[in-house]
Amino acid sequence: MTLDLDLNVKDLDKLISLLEDFEKSLDENFDKALDALMDKGIEVAKQNVPQEWSSGIVFEKQTLNAGTKVKRYALVAKDSSPVFQEWLNSKGERSGYYISLLYLSEFGSGWLADVKTPELTGVFGQGTMPNAKGHAFDYMGWSWYDMQGNYHRSIGVKPTYPMYKALSEMINQSDKMIAEIAKKLE
Numbered sequence: 001m002t003l004d005l006d007l008n009v010k011d012l013d014k015l016i017s018l019l020e021d022f023e024k025s026l027d028e029n030f031d032k033a034l035d036a037l038m039d040k041g042i043e044v045a046k047q048n049v050p051q052e053w054s055s056g057i058v059f060e061k062q063t064l065n066a067g068t069k070v071k072r073y074a075l076v077a078k079d080s081s082p083v084f085q086e087w088l089n090s091k092g093e094r095s096g097y098y099i100s101l102l103y104l105s106e107f108g109s110g111w112l113a114d115v116k117t118p119e120l121t122g123v124f125g126q127g128t129m130p131n132a133k134g135h136a137f138d139y140m141g142w143s144w145y146d147m148q149g150n151y152h153r154s155i156g157v158k159p160t161y162p163m164y165k166a167l168s169e170m171i172n173q174s175d176k177m178i179a180e181i182a183k184k185l186e
Contacts, residue, residue: 033177041075041166048162056101087144108159
């Protein structure tokens with residue numbers, strides 16, 4: 001854009017008005033782009049959570065204003081319903097703790113047992129989480145009895161990295177969005 005201005009009050013007022021409009025347009029386009037990036041991040045995060053856990057994890061975007069004109073955005077993940085896992089210990093006593101589905105999705109359950117038994121996948125971890133006795137290198141995995149006395153065995157849970165993959169996609173998309181904003185403002 002080229003402007004032909006003289007140094008007089010009327011032309012300077014016109015220039016100020018044009019710059020204010022440009023600033024407003026830039027802010028609006030930037031906000032739309034960030035909103036779209038957050039939506040894309042949420043979409044990717046949801047795609048990377050095991051289907052059976054999807055109702056237990058909530059992804060949302062938050063706008064964080066620090067009392068300034070500059071907006072900051074955050075992609076937030078929350079456990080909406082942690083799972084209480086119970087079992088009978090070796091003495092037949094009731095034992096258990098809450099398990100974060102978000103934690104398992106992002107980080108897994110620790111080392112996976114070196115077992116080639118596909119029917120064991122998808123069952124909660126194998127004892128390498130904090131305060132666990134540790135079955136990390138037990139080739140049989142982790143076994144326990146549920147509250148009804150049924151025997152279970154697991155090799156652990158592989159992480160699916162929903163937040164990491166969301167961030168990676170948002171970074172990949174940001175260059176394209178900045179280019180689109182620049183094109184609109186030409």
